[in-house]
Amino acid sequence: MNHWLTAPILIPLLGGILQALMGYAPISLRRTLALATTVLMLVSAIILLVLADDGSYRIYAFGNWQPPFGIVLVLDRLAALMLILTAVLALFCHLYAIGGADEGNRQFHALFLFQLMGLNIAFLTGDLFNLFVAFEVLLIASYGLLMHGGGTVRTVPGLHYVVLNLVGSAIFLISVGMIYSVTGTLNMADLAVKIPEVSGENLNIVKAGGMMLLVVFGLKAAILPLCFWLPRAYSKATAPVAALFAVMTKVGVYAILRVYLLIFGDNAGELANLGMDWLFPIALATLAMGVIGALGSGSLKTLVAWQVIISVGTLLAPVALGSEAGLSAALFYLLSTTWTVGGLFLVAELVANQRGTADDRIITAPRMRNRTFLSVLFLIGAVAAAGLPPLSGFFGKLLILQSVEPGTEMAWLWSVILIGSFLTVIAYSRAGSIVFWRTVDGHLETPDPLNGRISVAAGALTALAVVMVALAGPITRYTDATAAQLYDTDAYIEILQTPMVGEDN
Amino acid sequence: MELVFALVIGALTASGVYLVLRARTFPVVVGLTLLSYGVNLFLFSSGRLATGQQPVIGTAANYSDPLPQALVLTAIVIGFAMTAFVVVLSLRNLADNEDDHVDGQKPYKSPAPEEEEEVTGK
Numbered sequence: 033m034n035h036w037l038t039a040p041i042l043i044p045l046l047g048g049i050l051q052a053l054m055g056y057a058p059i060s061l062r063r064t065l066a067l068a069t070t071v072l073m074l075v076s077a078i079i080l081l082v083l084a085d086d087g088s089y090r091i092y093a094f095g096n097w098q099p100p101f102g103i104v105l106v107l108d109r110l111a112a113l114m115l116i117l118t119a120v121l122a123l124f125c126h127l128y129a130i131g132g133a134d135e136g137n138r139q140f141h142a143l144f145l146f147q148l149m150g151l152n153i154a155f156l157t158g159d160l161f162n163l164f165v166a167f168e169v170l171l172i173a174s175y176g177l178l179m180h181g182g183g184t185v186r187t188v189p190g191l192h193y194v195v196l197n198l199v200g201s202a203i204f205l206i207s208v209g210m211i212y213s214v215t216g217t218l219n220m221a222d223l224a225v226k227i228p229e230v231s232g233e234n235l236n237i238v239k240a241g242g243m244m245l246l247v248v249f250g251l252k253a254a255i256l257p258l259c260f261w262l263p264r265a266y267s268k269a270t271a272p273v274a275a276l277f278a279v280m281t282k283v284g285v286y287a288i289l290r291v292y293l294l295i296f297g298d299n300a301g302e303l304a305n306l307g308m309d310w311l312f313p314i315a316l317a318t319l320a321m322g323v324i325g326a327l328g329s330g331s332l333k334t335l336v337a338w339q340v341i342i343s344v345g346t347l348l349a350p351v352a353l354g355s356e357a358g359l360s361a362a363l364f365y366l367l368s369t370t371w372t373v374g375g376l377f378l379v380a381e382l383v384a385n386q387r388g389t390a391d392d393r394i395i396t397a398p399r400m401r402n403r404t405f406l407s408v409l410f411l412i413g414a415v416a417a418a419g420l421p422p423l424s425g426f427f428g429k430l431l432i433l434q435s436v437e438p439g440t441e442m443a444w445l446w447s448v449i450l451i452g453s454f455l456t457v458i459a460y461s462r463a464g465s466i467v468f469w470r471t472v473d474g475h476l477e478t479p480d481p482l483n484g485r486i487s488v489a490a491g492a493l494t495a496l497a498v499v500m501v502a503l504a505g506p507i508t509r510y511t512d513a514t515a516a517q518l519y520d521t522d523a524y525i526e527i528l529q530t531p532m533v534g535e536d537n
Numbered sequence: 538m539e540l541v542f543a544l545v546i547g548a549l550t551a552s553g554v555y556l557v558l559r560a561r562t563f564p565v566v567v568g569l570t571l572l573s574y575g576v577n578l579f580l581f582s583s584g585r586l587a588t589g590q591q592p593v594i595g596t597a598a599n600y601s602d603p604l605p606q607a608l609v610l611t612a613i614v615i616g617f618a619m620t621a622f623v624v625v626l627s628l629r630n631l632a633d634n635e636d637d638h639v640d641g642q643k644p645y646k647s648p649a650p651e652e653e654e655e656v657t658g659k
Contacts, residue, residue, distance in 0.1 A: 161608055168615045168619075175622060175626075184633035184634070188630065191626050191630050191639060192639070194623050194626055195565060195569065195639075199569070202576045205612055206580075209583035209608075210583070212583045212584075213583035213585075216602075
């Protein structure tokens with residue numbers, strides 16, 4: 033039992049409740065408290081990262097119930113990595129939001145913090161049904177955040193997003209029911225024990241349940257046939273919300289990693305590596321689709337939204353191949369791409385604010401007021417996202433390419449990633465050169481000046497691509513250890529034997 | 538009982554899926570509701586169907602599984618909240634676009650020619 037595990041959930045929960053109750057307090061007070069909550073959450077994530085780095089599993093059992101019978105929170109290296117990824121991204125998004133984007137909606141901070149709570153529950157939980165609850169918590173907060181901001185442009189993408197995710201939740205429940213009806217448990221560690229023992233006619237029920245789970249996680253992660261809701265929803269969302277949503281697709285990737293490596297991993301008997309042979313071609317097709325979308329996008333935000341889909345494809349391809357080196361490389365790329373895409377969403381909004389009616393569309397417009405600053409940020413973001421040296425995206429892709437064994441898969445992966453990266457570079461250079469260089473005469477009447485908070489937030493989030501290169505050594509050491517820990521499923525199962533507090537009495 | 542139960546789940550889910558695929562928001566909302574009913578019943582049945590048995594181990598020879606009942610309760614609460622939200626969102630869609638089509642407007646209706654028609658009509 034380690035009570036620190038509840039900190040990343042309780043901090044945003046209490047902070048969010050406070051925000052919900054003080055909707056009429058002065059905005060400066062609400063902003064200070066909200067930002068303080070996010071900072072506290074980052075501190076707790078750092079503490080958990082330090083705790084998790086010794087390689088052991090820590091659990092928190094609600095109500096002191098022995099694991100298979102109660103809900104548990106489990107902290108391992110992967111969970112700590114996802115927590116820190118979210119906390120850092122959230123801090124900069126929040127900093128950007130209090131630069132002015134949070135006005136006009138009294139509950140913005142409450143929704144933002146509840147969204148973070150849902151994300152943190154999803155990363156920490158060790159129970160399949162609790163994972164469903166976490167998805168619902170983060171989704172209902174995201175519905176509210178997606179609609180944040182004036183105007184009517186968000187209604188239709190918001191409606192599509194909500195309906196799709198409600199159908200996804202229904203499928204999630206069906207698959208949970210199918211798995212429960214055979215195994216009689218929903219604890220992930222216990223499932224990992226029970227699934228290999230499934231045989232006979234029950235096998236098909238669990239198999240169907242497992243594949244339907246992949247559909248649900250694929251919808252969250254936006255893999256190919258289920259990705260078309262994403263560009264419209266993300267490109268219409270307010271900038272800090274869109275930047276925070278960069279981590280939402282990674283929740284799907286996280287769930288795939290957790291469930292399919294632990295429960296349907298190598299040790300799962302007849303159900304070993306369920307769905308992984310499907311995942312590899314789908315991941316490559318997702319990558320290709322993302323590149324086509326990026327080439328055809330008409331505005332900066334749509335371009336970045338398609339970049340989200342490209343990164344999901346790039347992430348899942350090495351994961352599907354199931355090598356430890358590939359998983360480690362994917363985790364490195366996960367950190368890099370999430371922060372970069374978040375930063376690019378913020379930069380796109382800053383660009384849009386200075387171009388009047390041209391907005392973020394890739395067309396010529398009068399020269400921007402802070403063109404040098406914004407173009408440098410866009411250049412850093414684009415270089416990191418497309419995977420050109422010397423920034424972190426390049427190292428992520430390089431590690432992924434190096435991790436594949438020679439063979440047919442290597443040929444496919446290398447060609448799709450390399451051609452995809454080349455075409456992404458074309459998409460970014462086309463967008464950047466039109467937006468920043470091809471200016472027309474004239475001036476905008478009242479261009480919004482950049483204020484300190486939003487430029488620091490956008491600049492710092494983009495600059496993380498540089499920081500990651502400087503810290504590439506420690507980060508790869510950590511992701512290597514994470515990958516090794518994920519493949520060692522026996523250690524995870526041992527949490528079932530953890531003694532409870534006061535059991536001896 | 539199993540057959541009736543299965544038929545009810547099947548009918549609810551099939552109607553739900555059909556309605557979700559409709560082009561107007563009202564049938565979609567009704568479809569989502571039916572789908573969640575079907576899913577809740579399915580989840581309930583995952584603990585095996587039994588009548589008149591206690592959900593406590595040790596009090597009788599057979600017992601009914603209490604966990605799916607707890608799961609269904611959670612799912613009902615969440616489903617209810619989500620339905621309320623999607624109703625509000627559909628109304629907002631109707632108000633914003635003056636049309637309850639799920640895409641805001643019918644795909645074949647382009648705005649420009651329509652304006653011209655109005656002008657000639659007057």
